[in-house]
Amino acid sequence: MNQDFDVNSAARNWRVETTPSASPLEVVNDLFASDVLTLEQLKARLSKSAHKSLQATVERGAQLDASIADTVALAMKTWAMEKGATHYTHWFQPLTGSTAEKHDSFLNPAGDGVAIMSFSGKELIQAEPDASSFPSGGLRATFEARGYTAWDPSSPAFIIRHANGATLCIPSVFASWTGEALDLKTPLLRSIEALNSAVTPALELFGASAGTRVSSSLGAEQEYFLIAEEYYYRRPDLVMTGRTLFGAQPPRGQELEDHYFGAIPDRVLSFMTDAEMQLYALGIPVKTRHNEVAPGQFEIAPIFENSNIAADHQQLIMQVLRTTARKFGLVCLMHEKPFAGVNGSGKHCNWSMSTNAGENLLEPGDTPHENMQFLFFCTAVLKAVDTHQDLLRACVASASNDHRLGANEAPPAIISIFLGSELTDIFDRIVSGQGGSGKSAGLMGLGSSVLPEIPVHAGDRNRTSPFAFTGNKFEFRAVGSSQSISFPITVLNAIVAESVSELTAELKAKLDAGQSLDDAVAEVVKGTYQKYQRIVFNGDGYSEEWHTEAEKERGLLNLRTTLDAVEQLNNDKNTALFGKLGILNERELGARQEIMFDIYFKTVNIEGETTEYMAQTQILPAALTYLADLGRVSGSKAAQGVTAEVSAAADELFDAIQALRTQNQTLGGEEVHEKAHHMRDHVLPAMGDVRTAADKLEKVVSSKLWPLPTYRQMLFVK
Numbered sequence: 001m002n003q004d005f006d007v008n009s010a011a012r013n014w015r016v017e018t019t020p021s022a023s024p025l026e027v028v029n030d031l032f033a034s035d036v037l038t039l040e041q042l043k044a045r046l047s048k049s050a051h052k053s054l055q056a057t058v059e060r061g062a063q064l065d066a067s068i069a070d071t072v073a074l075a076m077k078t079w080a081m082e083k084g085a086t087h088y089t090h091w092f093q094p095l096t097g098s099t100a101e102k103h104d105s106f107l108n109p110a111g112d113g114v115a116i117m118s119f120s121g122k123e124l125i126q127a128e129p130d131a132s133s134f135p136s137g138g139l140r141a142t143f144e145a146r147g148y149t150a151w152d153p154s155s156p157a158f159i160i161r162h163a164n165g166a167t168l169c170i171p172s173v174f175a176s177w178t179g180e181a182l183d184l185k186t187p188l189l190r191s192i193e194a195l196n197s198a199v200t201p202a203l204e205l206f207g208a209s210a211g212t213r214v215s216s217s218l219g220a221e222q223e224y225f226l227i228a229e230e231y232y233y234r235r236p237d238l239v240m241t242g243r244t245l246f247g248a249q250p251p252r253g254q255e256l257e258d259h260y261f262g263a264i265p266d267r268v269l270s271f272m273t274d275a276e277m278q279l280y281a282l283g284i285p286v287k288t289r290h291n292e293v294a295p296g297q298f299e300i301a302p303i304f305e306n307s308n309i310a311a312d313h314q315q316l317i318m319q320v321l322r323t324t325a326r327k328f329g330l331v332c333l334m335h336e337k338p339f340a341g342v343n344g345s346g347k348h349c350n351w352s353m354s355t356n357a358g359e360n361l362l363e364p365g366d367t368p369h370e371n372m373q374f375l376f377f378c379t380a381v382l383k384a385v386d387t388h389q390d391l392l393r394a395c396v397a398s399a400s401n402d403h404r405l406g407a408n409e410a411p412p413a414i415i416s417i418f419l420g421s422e423l424t425d426i427f428d429r430i431v432s433g434q435g436g437s438g439k440s441a442g443l444m445g446l447g448s449s450v451l452p453e454i455p456v457h458a459g460d461r462n463r464t465s466p467f468a469f470t471g472n473k474f475e476f477r478a479v480g481s482s483q484s485i486s487f488p489i490t491v492l493n494a495i496v497a498e499s500v501s502e503l504t505a506e507l508k509a510k511l512d513a514g515q516s517l518d519d520a521v522a523e524v525v526k527g528t529y530q531k532y533q534r535i536v537f538n539g540d541g542y543s544e545e546w547h548t549e550a551e552k553e554r555g556l557l558n559l560r561t562t563l564d565a566v567e568q569l570n571n572d573k574n575t576a577l578f579g580k581l582g583i584l585n586e587r588e589l590g591a592r593q594e595i596m597f598d599i600y601f602k603t604v605n606i607e608g609e610t611t612e613y614m615a616q617t618q619i620l621p622a623a624l625t626y627l628a629d630l631g632r633v634s635g636s637k638a639a640q641g642v643t644a645e646v647s648a649a650a651d652e653l654f655d656a657i658q659a660l661r662t663q664n665q666t667l668g669g670e671e672v673h674e675k676a677h678h679m680r681d682h683v684l685p686a687m688g689d690v691r692t693a694a695d696k697l698e699k700v701v702s703s704k705l706w707p708l709p710t711y712r713q714m715l716f717v718k
């Protein structure tokens, strides 16, 4: 293969679409949410009473009135057809972590060569896909394959366009016939409800008005890589596994620190703009775009939204990025670690809680009263995170995220909280009973003798913490770039709901005993902070000392790999948590553990077999061909030297392939648990040995013979 030609064509293979982007005014006036069926849109299309009833369901969680389904379905169909949609689908999130859809046409034959377009309330409310081909973790035996999808009215329907038409997508839940959740959305919705039930009684103690509702809000920063499409399809590892299983380190990586926030390459910016226009039409408030740390790595981030909608939108962001990249001759890689030796990709989840009146409960406020409330909820988060370190680690566990967590570029596998020096100082002063005003400028009076002042903008930044307070929200940074955010949000909602409930009970007892709110809050905050303080760490999460301190001195968990973490998913504590909040019963939680082991096993198994296949059929032949070429000039000193090097590395590769083959065939046992451990303990190390030998060869075999695009090309050709 002629590598120079390869580079040229990859660099030029830019099929730019020249459709002009919408002007800012057009975006605001016409484009934004134009493909979303909002409640506002429905107002004009529904009777007053039907609209009111739907609104009560969407905004206040009232039970859906099935009698309005036919009118809503008619309105949806008319709107969707005006937008060019010919089909509809229940759009759901099975336990694969991605989305699923089965399209049905609106078209119905009406006899004698006539067809009509129809869509009934029944079809809107419920559909029945064959559940037998989705992961169920034993929840659904194959002989009772029935599962159903049901419309989630709290997330609006939307249109997905393709080159030849459009489809109406109806966000839905997916459950077994017995009502057990087979998806990621059902528990998420249950956890939002649990959070509301836990937080509103607390807010009442702080004087909130009746009718206050609380939900979590979420904004997820998506990191991703872009590489030339031409390279992608020449790399079986990328196509099969999403990451490179081979690749020598190029002379230059990210050490010049020149990519982060650098000027965005024109081709990439054009791609980003195209994707943004589509996301605007879907009502997704994407706000930020920039170059990330590694060459070829980028980020897109929306503003926070209600967490159920944010989870749907996050799936759409990934889908739009992936499909749009292709228009520009690029492929978008969402894997947590597509390239060894440079940064991987995360999906930092910015989580908070807010009321239906728009009050952010993690925002230090303008009044002493608001600040008391803020400290109470912030303390509840500390308690929740310390109590459930295992769950937070488990909900981000995957074979791909293992390459990222704990490496010196991403949050460590040890869960801790970064509070920032100002907020830590405040808690310290509460504990020491100092109260009063702080030292730093810009602090705002709290007007209470027992509580200190709160900085107006608390929160310096820390990039090494898995869980950081960033001024008015917590950033859960351990979440992986390819994963669905639904389960991490479910976990956050659940653990904070439990913690708020327990602290509210303490607070209430003190108030009932006649204490003032100020004094009672101060005592609860002080006691709780003292108890859970060990979870707060403001230093360098990458350092060796921290690992020792965290484990040995503080007794924090260090669940290094996915299998260690998933083991904890359904321990007694976690089963009790999800059970009492009505989020997942024991069987539903057990099924999720089973699926996580299974996906881990299958992922590494595919990687192991891809490694073996590429090494045997592509890399070893290139080395042998080169040895044969060298044999023709064996009289030369250079040829003899190179032959020795290539020959040694080729032998090493050959032996490593044999060893890997044995491990690939063994599988380690019958049970998924055994197979998963076999993958981690035997297949991954054997793959590593194959890679080491192959990467040595890449550096000595003629580039003309090398069968794979290299890091040098993939990361730098834009």
Ligand SMILES: NC(=O)CC[C@H](N)C(=O)O
Pocket (backbone or CB within 6 Å): 223, 293, 343, 344, 345, 346, 347, 404, 409, 410, 411, 463, 477
């Ligand atoms: N700039 C950053 O915050 C880098 C984050 C890093 N890429 C991660 O995996 O989390």
